[in-house]
Amino acid sequence: MPTRAAESKDHVYKILDLVGSSEKSIEDAIQNALARAAKTIRDMKWFEVMQTRGDIENGAVRHYQVTLRVGFTLEG
Amino acid sequence: MPTRAAESKDHVYKILDLVGSSEKSIEDAIQNALARAAKTIRDMKWFEVMQTRGDIENGAVRHYQVTLRVGFTLEG
Amino acid sequence: MPTRAAESKDHVYKILDLVGSSEKSIEDAIQNALARAAKTIRDMKWFEVMQTRGDIENGAVRHYQVTLRVGFTLEG
Amino acid sequence: MPTRAAESKDHVYKILDLVGSSEKSIEDAIQNALARAAKTIRDMKWFEVMQTRGDIENGAVRHYQVTLRVGFTLEG
Amino acid sequence: MPTRAAESKDHVYKILDLVGSSEKSIEDAIQNALARAAKTIRDMKWFEVMQTRGDIENGAVRHYQVTLRVGFTLEG
Amino acid sequence: MPTRAAESKDHVYKILDLVGSSEKSIEDAIQNALARAAKTIRDMKWFEVMQTRGDIENGAVRHYQVTLRVGFTLEG
Amino acid sequence: MPTRAAESKDHVYKILDLVGSSEKSIEDAIQNALARAAKTIRDMKWFEVMQTRGDIENGAVRHYQVTLRVGFTLEG
Amino acid sequence: MPTRAAESKDHVYKILDLVGSSEKSIEDAIQNALARAAKTIRDMKWFEVMQTRGDIENGAVRHYQVTLRVGFTLEG
Amino acid sequence: MPTRAAESKDHVYKILDLVGSSEKSIEDAIQNALARAAKTIRDMKWFEVMQTRGDIENGAVRHYQVTLRVGFTLEG
Amino acid sequence: MPTRAAESKDHVYKILDLVGSSEKSIEDAIQNALARAAKTIRDMKWFEVMQTRGDIENGAVRHYQVTLRVGFTLEG
Amino acid sequence: MPTRAAESKDHVYKILDLVGSSEKSIEDAIQNALARAAKTIRDMKWFEVMQTRGDIENGAVRHYQVTLRVGFTLEG
Amino acid sequence: MPTRAAESKDHVYKILDLVGSSEKSIEDAIQNALARAAKTIRDMKWFEVMQTRGDIENGAVRHYQVTLRVGFTLEG
Numbered sequence: 001m002p003t004r005a006a007e008s009k010d011h012v013y014k015i016l017d018l019v020g021s022s023e024k025s026i027e028d029a030i031q032n033a034l035a036r037a038a039k040t041i042r043d044m045k046w047f048e049v050m051q052t053r054g055d056i057e058n059g060a061v062r063h064y065q066v067t068l069r070v071g072f073t074l075e076g
Numbered sequence: 077m078p079t080r081a082a083e084s085k086d087h088v089y090k091i092l093d094l095v096g097s098s099e100k101s102i103e104d105a106i107q108n109a110l111a112r113a114a115k116t117i118r119d120m121k122w123f124e125v126m127q128t129r130g131d132i133e134n135g136a137v138r139h140y141q142v143t144l145r146v147g148f149t150l151e152g
Numbered sequence: 153m154p155t156r157a158a159e160s161k162d163h164v165y166k167i168l169d170l171v172g173s174s175e176k177s178i179e180d181a182i183q184n185a186l187a188r189a190a191k192t193i194r195d196m197k198w199f200e201v202m203q204t205r206g207d208i209e210n211g212a213v214r215h216y217q218v219t220l221r222v223g224f225t226l227e228g
Numbered sequence: 229m230p231t232r233a234a235e236s237k238d239h240v241y242k243i244l245d246l247v248g249s250s251e252k253s254i255e256d257a258i259q260n261a262l263a264r265a266a267k268t269i270r271d272m273k274w275f276e277v278m279q280t281r282g283d284i285e286n287g288a289v290r291h292y293q294v295t296l297r298v299g300f301t302l303e304g
Numbered sequence: 305m306p307t308r309a310a311e312s313k314d315h316v317y318k319i320l321d322l323v324g325s326s327e328k329s330i331e332d333a334i335q336n337a338l339a340r341a342a343k344t345i346r347d348m349k350w351f352e353v354m355q356t357r358g359d360i361e362n363g364a365v366r367h368y369q370v371t372l373r374v375g376f377t378l379e380g
Numbered sequence: 381m382p383t384r385a386a387e388s389k390d391h392v393y394k395i396l397d398l399v400g401s402s403e404k405s406i407e408d409a410i411q412n413a414l415a416r417a418a419k420t421i422r423d424m425k426w427f428e429v430m431q432t433r434g435d436i437e438n439g440a441v442r443h444y445q446v447t448l449r450v451g452f453t454l455e456g
Numbered sequence: 457m458p459t460r461a462a463e464s465k466d467h468v469y470k471i472l473d474l475v476g477s478s479e480k481s482i483e484d485a486i487q488n489a490l491a492r493a494a495k496t497i498r499d500m501k502w503f504e505v506m507q508t509r510g511d512i513e514n515g516a517v518r519h520y521q522v523t524l525r526v527g528f529t530l531e532g
Numbered sequence: 533m534p535t536r537a538a539e540s541k542d543h544v545y546k547i548l549d550l551v552g553s554s555e556k557s558i559e560d561a562i563q564n565a566l567a568r569a570a571k572t573i574r575d576m577k578w579f580e581v582m583q584t585r586g587d588i589e590n591g592a593v594r595h596y597q598v599t600l601r602v603g604f605t606l607e608g
Numbered sequence: 609m610p611t612r613a614a615e616s617k618d619h620v621y622k623i624l625d626l627v628g629s630s631e632k633s634i635e636d637a638i639q640n641a642l643a644r645a646a647k648t649i650r651d652m653k654w655f656e657v658m659q660t661r662g663d664i665e666n667g668a669v670r671h672y673q674v675t676l677r678v679g680f681t682l683e684g
Numbered sequence: 685m686p687t688r689a690a691e692s693k694d695h696v697y698k699i700l701d702l703v704g705s706s707e708k709s710i711e712d713a714i715q716n717a718l719a720r721a722a723k724t725i726r727d728m729k730w731f732e733v734m735q736t737r738g739d740i741e742n743g744a745v746r747h748y749q750v751t752l753r754v755g756f757t758l759e760g
Numbered sequence: 761m762p763t764r765a766a767e768s769k770d771h772v773y774k775i776l777d778l779v780g781s782s783e784k785s786i787e788d789a790i791q792n793a794l795a796r797a798a799k800t801i802r803d804m805k806w807f808e809v810m811q812t813r814g815d816i817e818n819g820a821v822r823h824y825q826v827t828l829r830v831g832f833t834l835e836g
Numbered sequence: 837m838p839t840r841a842a843e844s845k846d847h848v849y850k851i852l853d854l855v856g857s858s859e860k861s862i863e864d865a866i867q868n869a870l871a872r873a874a875k876t877i878r879d880m881k882w883f884e885v886m887q888t889r890g891d892i893e894n895g896a897v898r899h900y901q902v903t904l905r906v907g908f909t910l911e912g
């Protein structure tokens with residue numbers, strides 16, 4: 001993954017593991033997880049999808065469930 | 077994995093590996109695989125995406141091919 | 153894998169993936185899965201534990217859920 | 229992963245990694261980790277065993293040490 | 305994975321895990337597993353070798369044992 | 381992997397690793413990577429998704445970044 | 457891995473891979489492997505479970521077979 | 533994993549994932565991550581390097597970026 | 609990896625991923641891939657088998673398909 | 685793993701990692717490794733192929749190099 | 761890993777696998793690989809360490825050999 | 837793996853797993869492990885780093901602990 005050349009200091013990032021879910025799509029499950037995490041975490045920088053799962057009802061997908069690793073900056 | 081707290085007995089689940097394909101999207105390939113499996117399997121409960129692939133024609137995706145693990149209940 | 157030196161022919165084995173669950177222990181979840189599978193499959197030979205999970209209720213384990221691969225002989 | 233069909237909203241879960249230890253058994257190490265985590269975290273839903281280790285004293289197991297991933301609900 | 309550009313519909317494939325064995329070679333163990341599976345499964349399309357093992361007798365290989373994943377078409 | 385039964389010779393394929401990105405979706409990131417690669421590579425046959433990541437801005441996905449392995453035929 | 461802060465020198469450890477078996481439990485298979493290894497190896501410090509398997513007889517577990525990595529101190 | 537034989541109780545540890553960066557070396561990136569985490573976490577016991585990456589500027593390493601798992605004691 | 613003690617400089621190697629196929633054997637598929645690559649690459653030094661697959665026709669192997677990583681020297 | 689139902693005691697096995705090489709074939713490299721190990725180890729029971737590599741000379745395989753895990757019985 | 765939010769278009773990156781070696785250190789092996797690659801590739805952006813190995817002479821490290829994945833921008 | 841084209845026979849290598857530690861650096865931990873092993877093993881040829889860990893004291897690295905696989909020649 002591309003990394004930001006313009007940053008000038010030795011940063012430290014923390015990684016948070018989340019599961020987002022959505023009835024619509026994998027992308028929507030990712031967005032839901034990030035939107036919820038953004039309520040308490042500022043400065044989220046990147047994510048990686050670790051696992052994509054879902055539950056099934058009547059032979060169709062009911063929810064997509066996406067496990068994410070999210071990196072965010074630890075302030076000073 | 078099933079994690080439903082409300083279930084009262086020690087269930088046993090069987091896992092089936094499927095590849096679904098679709099010209100449209102990853103989600104559609106998942107739904108196609110589940111729809112086909114639902115013709116012969118009742119009580120599918122969850123799935124996990126194991127691999128996402130596809131074939132290419134004229135420099136573009138022709139089919140998405142998604143390998144799923146699907147869990148379903150073994151009746152008593 | 154079967155490694156029995158005394159067998160005289162080139163056998164073929166099939167592998168089945170199961171999830172057993174138990175409120176008591178990991179070993180009991182394995183035994184439950186095998187007991188259920190033995191209703192329809194003869195000649196199961198070996199298993200391998202692929203994943204150990206569980207669901208939680210009131211801060212304690214409610215069920216252990218063990219994913220097994222089970223090998224059994226395909227008759228002639 | 230949570231797969232409860234009866235849940236009506238798009239939930240977000242957070243994952244916590246813990247190591248529990250016990251002199252008695254693997255199951256007891258899991259229970260110790262969950263009991264300790266339950267002091268500060270409500271609504272733990274599922275766990276997955278990531279690694280099972282231990283330390284040895286006088287040629288016997290002194291502690292089992294089990295690394296768990298634990299999922300819990302992030303409130304609204 | 306099947307990648308045949310000439311196929312016109314959204315196919316679904318099922319995956320079967322087998323162990324074939326042979327006293328002669330790895331390739332022969334693969335062929336034995338496929339020959340046995342072909343008795344009951346039509347339309348096998350591809351395989352992947354997951355593991356190569358064997359048992360030893362008097363310091364030499366007695367059987368090669370090859371674990372395969374085999375994909376075949378689910379009819380209509 | 382290519383599995384086309386109709387091909388008559390022992391082909392050799394080369395594998396290329398790419399990262400495509402898109403603000404819209406995972407599928408669009410895949411298509412962007414393939415469209416760019418098609419400028420210089422003929423005869424791309426299949427791809428496999430190796431990793432799905434992204435960068436985050438203001439608590440939402442800014443780009444999806446999908447790492448692909450792409451196989452193409454080496455001529456004669 | 458050894459993490460004992462109180463140790464004053466740069467130690468070197470050797471790792472030994474063992475399979476212990478037991479008819480009773482996973483923990484008992486671990487203890488059997490360690491007890492046997494303790495006959496010839498002093499100063500075993502830690503273990504890690506690499507694989508849990510077993511053989512099946514009449515549809516039930518006959519032996520649990522646990523593969524361990526064991527670390528021990530290399531003297532001076 | 534902590535393997536200290538001298539500890540008398542069944543401890544529980546929490547695991548934290550961090551990324552440290554440094555223009556100088558891999559070891560310095562590890563030290564930077566730990567120094568930053570030590571501002572808020574007491575009793576860190578061990579770490580494991582999960583990934584070593586970096587960004588490149590003008591054909592040379594600009595920062596090493598090391599992903600760590602850090603274990604620390606959860607107080608009673 | 610190259611491990612030749614007699615080499616006097618700090619070499620740099622490039623890695624190429626190839627898929628060779630053969631109707632005859634796994635070894636022949638490896639040789640086909642190397643022979644094709646040797647047309648344009650000098651100084652190939654080592655290979656590693658990453659995956660062994662194949663396609664099936666009429667219940668038998670039609671082609672073995674072996675994915676290789678090949679290392680070769682980058683000239684000065 | 686050994687899975688012999690006829691064995692009456694709780695055995696302990698030791699695992700040895702070897703690399704065998706051969707100019708002829710993968711199977712021959714396995715046999716060479718076992719033949720050499722049999723000079724000092726009695727009662728080898730099973731092996732697993734962990735990695736298949738080789739060195740290249742003049743664009744062709746010079747040696748196949750196969751990494752094996754070999755299990756053997758620890759006497760009483 | 762942190763990813764660059766400031767980039768305005770949907771970029772495509774290519775990934776190159778390299779092995780760098782050095783008699784001095786792991787970091788020096790990385791720098792050697794990048795310096796050599798920079799002779800023909802502009803716009804390298806990031807790397808990831810995939811494997812760290814080395815050859816041994818007279819019981820000491822002779823060369824560190826570090827396998828890198830390097831990402832660089834594909835121009836428009 | 838050894839890839840020395842100049843060797844004339846089909847060699848067999850044995851693999852040894854070690855953990856070296858050092859207060860100074862990762863490279864020093866590797867050298868310490870090799871120096872200790874060289875007391876009893878001649879003809880060590882190559883190593884691979886399997887894991888890099890460490891213990892922490894007062895918020896800083898106390899020891900780096902590096903797990904190595906070491907290959908050495910088995911004499912005739």
